[in-house]
Amino acid sequence: MVNRMAGAILAGGESRRFGSPKAFAKQNGVYFFQRAVEALRPSVEELYIVSHPTLLARFQQETNEKIIVDAEKYRGQGPLAGIYTVMKQTEADWVFVLPCDMPYITERTIRQMVSYIDDSFDIVVSAHFGRVQPLVGAYHRRIIDDIEQLLMAGNNRMFVLLEKRSVRYVNDTDFYEEPRVFYNMNYATEYGDIVTEKEL
Numbered sequence: 001m002v003n004r005m006a007g008a009i010l011a012g013g014e015s016r017r018f019g020s021p022k023a024f025a026k027q028n029g030v031y032f033f034q035r036a037v038e039a040l041r042p043s044v045e046e047l048y049i050v051s052h053p054t055l056l057a058r059f060q061q062e063t064n065e066k067i068i069v070d071a072e073k074y075r076g077q078g079p080l081a082g083i084y085t086v087m088k089q090t091e092a093d094w095v096f097v098l099p100c101d102m103p104y105i106t107e108r109t110i111r112q113m114v115s116y117i118d119d120s121f122d123i124v125v126s127a128h129f130g131r132v133q134p135l136v137g138a139y140h141r142r143i144i145d146d147i148e149q150l151l152m153a154g155n156n157r158m159f160v161l162l163e164k165r166s167v168r169y170v171n172d173t174d175f176y177e178e179p180r181v182f183y184n185m186n187y188a189t190e191y192g193d194i195v196t197e198k199e200l
């Protein structure tokens with residue numbers, strides 16, 4: 001049986017601007033990556049956290065979720081490498097992607113996004129108030145060859161992929177539960193309710 005949708009939590013970045021691994025920062029006492037798990041898990045048949053080998057042991061210590069590491073040949077190539085890795089791992093038609101650094105994301109928001117997935121598109125991503133969020137949305141496995149070609153060429157910007165394929169941009173103004181729902185953390189000092197790994 002082919003699963004319809006797998007979830008991919010992207011957690012293999014370097015967090016240079018943040019200063020410590022973003023996945024293990026906390027918002028209101030909960031790890032960032034765990035917020036992503038809570039939001040995405042109810043909408044997918046299987047879930048992967050896709051990270052870097054240096055964080056593998058830490059994840060295994062903190063969660064029972066499946067942890068995989070970016071394909072070695074494309075390691076260091078950013079989120080596109082993570083999406084490729086999950087597509088290679090799963091037989092699901094769609095991979096729903098979510099970054100580990102969006103601590104205000106909610107299950108409801110993801111469910112709404114999922115309701116816009118349509119097999120006549122290759123990619124379905126959020127674009128609220130015109131702000132395209134390529135790391136919040138679903139990618140059909142039929143595009144894996146395009147992804148691999150971009151990675152082989154070292155051309156790994158998400159927007160290049162979006163330009164190549166048919167994309168549904170979800171732009172529903174009733175979508176937000178609160179203004180920060182798609183806010184991704186780049187710097188540790190952005191909000192008062194964030195505790196970084198260093199401060200624990």
Ligand SMILES: Nc1nc2c(ncn2[C@@H]2O[C@H](COP(=O)(O)OP(=O)(O)OP(=O)(O)O)[C@@H](O)[C@H]2O)c(=O)[nH]1
Pocket residue numbers: 010011012013014015016017018022050051052070075076077078079081082083098099100101135185186
């Ligand atoms: N699996 C995987 N995830 C990645 C990779 N690069 C970034 N991500 C994830 O993608 C999301 C957005 O990452 P960015 O904030 O753009 O990059 P970052 O490397 O984490 O942070 P900076 O070093 O400050 O740029 C985060 O959830 C990252 O963990 C990667 O190479 N592999």
